[in-house]
Amino acid sequence: xxxxxxxxxxxxxxxxxxxxxxxxxxxxxxxxxxxxxxxxxxxxxxxxxxxxxxxxxxxxxxxxxxxxxxxxxxxxxxxxxxxxxxxxxxxxxxxxxxxxxxxxxxxxxxxxxxxxxxxxxxxxxxxxxxxxxxxxxxxxxxxxxxxxxxxxxxxxxxxxxxxxxxxxxxxxxxxxxxxxxxxxxxxxxxxxxxxxxxxxxxxxxxxxxxxxxxxxxxxxxxxxxxxxxxxxxxxxxxxxxx
Ligand code: URA
Numbered sequence: 082x083x084x085x086x087x088x089x090x091x092x093x094x095x096x097x098x099x100x101x102x103x104x105x106x107x108x109x110x111x112x113x114x115x116x117x118x119x120x121x122x123x124x125x126x127x128x129x130x131x132x133x134x135x136x137x138x139x140x141x142x143x144x145x146x147x148x149x150x151x152x153x154x155x156x157x158x159x160x161x162x163x164x165x166x167x168x169x170x171x172x173x174x175x176x177x178x179x180x181x182x183x184x185x186x187x188x189x190x191x192x193x194x195x196x197x198x199x200x201x202x203x204x205x206x207x208x209x210x211x212x213x214x215x216x217x218x219x220x221x222x223x224x225x226x227x228x229x230x231x232x233x234x235x236x237x238x239x240x241x242x243x244x245x246x247x248x249x250x251x252x253x254x255x256x257x258x259x260x261x262x263x264x265x266x267x268x269x270x271x272x273x274x275x276x277x278x279x280x281x282x283x284x285x286x287x288x289x290x291x292x293x294x295x296x297x298x299x300x301x302x303x304x305x306x307x308x309x310x311x312x313x314x315x316x317x318x319x320x321x322x323x
Contacts, residue, residue, distance in 0.1 A: 087106045087107075087109065087301055088106070088107050088109060088110070089105065089106055089107065090107045091103070092121075092122075092123045092126055093123055094123075105126050105130075107121040108296075108297075109279060109300070111286075113282060113286035113290075113294075115285075115290055115294060116277070116282050116286060116293075116294045116296065116299070117156065117160075117293060117294065117296070118296055119152055119153065119156055119296070119298075125149065125297060128145050129149065129275075129276075129297065131145040132145050132146050132149070132275075132313050132319075139320070142319050142320060146245070146275065146316075146320065150196075150197045150199070150201075150275070151203060152297065153197075153200070153274075153295055153296075153297060154200050154204045154205075154241070154273065156295050157293075158181075158205075160293055160295070161181060161183065161185065161239055162183065163179035163180060163181060163182055164182045165179060166179050183238070184237060184238045185208065185239040185240070186209040186210065186211060186231075186235060186238045186239075186240055186241070187201045187210040187211070187240075187241045187242075187243055188210070188211040188212065188231065188235075188240055188242050189211075189213070189243040189244070190213050190214075190242070190244040190252060190253060190256050191213065191215075191228075192321065193245050193316045193317040194243040194244040194245065195212070195243075196245060196317075196320045196321075197244075197245060198243065201241060211229070211231035211232055211235065212228070212229065212230050212231075213228070213229045214226075214227040214228035214229070215227065216252075223251075224251045224252045226255060226259060231259075231260075235260070235263050235264070238265070238269070239270075240260055240265055240270045241271050242256060242257070242260070242270055242271065242272045244272070244273075244274055245275040245276070246274060246309055246316050247282065247294070247296065247309075248278055248303060248307050248308070249280060249281055249284065249307055250280075250281040250285050253272060253285070254284065254288060257272075257289060257292065266291075267289050267292045268291040270289075270292045270293070271292075271295055272292060272293070272295070273295050273296075274294070274295075274297075275297050275298070275316075276297065276298050276299075276300050276313065277296040277298070277300065278300055278302055278303050278309050279299055279300075279301075279302060280302065280303055282296070282299060300312060
């Protein structure tokens with residue numbers, strides 16, 4: 082099976098001529114309408130280059146992945162509805178703006194998803210955050226739910242589901258099943274990840290076409306161990322231990 086060539090783009094400011102602007106590999110595009118890929122800006126590509134580099138140390142990995150997570154959270158929040166809101170400025174003038182409508186919460190898929198909680202807290206003060214632990218069952222090698230702790234009113238909230246790497250989507254799909262069993266409508270779930278595989282994105286789009294995926298990058302594919310390639314390796318290991 083021939084691998085589709087990864088798209089390449091000139092990056093850098095417009096005042097530089099194209100031959101002065103380096104070519105870099107950018108995200109694959111996808112056909113699924115519910116997959117939202119962040120704009121492939123020079124900053125985003127530089128941040129991804131940092132965290133993909135095997136020589137990047139743990140401190141830098143944490144710092145730069147957090148910057149991308151902030152971009153993901155900000156983009157996800159743009160998918161939530163707003164209401165008209167007119168205010169008065171200190172000059173006595175009115176300004177017609179908007180305000181958020183509804184309640185949100187985060188749900189991190191342990192353990193790697195917990196690495197995205199900081200960015201969510203930085204963007205949404207005192208946000209409630211639930212957790213789901215799913216691990217591969219030793220005997221069946223299928224994902225199994227081990228633990229969940231979720232806000233009791235989660236069915237009335239928009240849910241930002243957090244997991245940095247969308248590989249096959251097996252555990253994330255199970256997490257969505259858990260959320261739906263608690264009454265969360267599919268269209269109120271936003272699944273945030275740093276890097277997605279085309280296979281994972283397609284699995285989600287097929288099973289949950291109304292759920293939105295917000296990702297920074299759709300990578301080339303999966304290797305024989307279901308690691309994303311070129312990827313960044315094991316996210317949890319790089320964030321928590323190495
Ligand atoms: N989880 C990771 O941490 N990395 C991958 O490449 C796939 C899943």
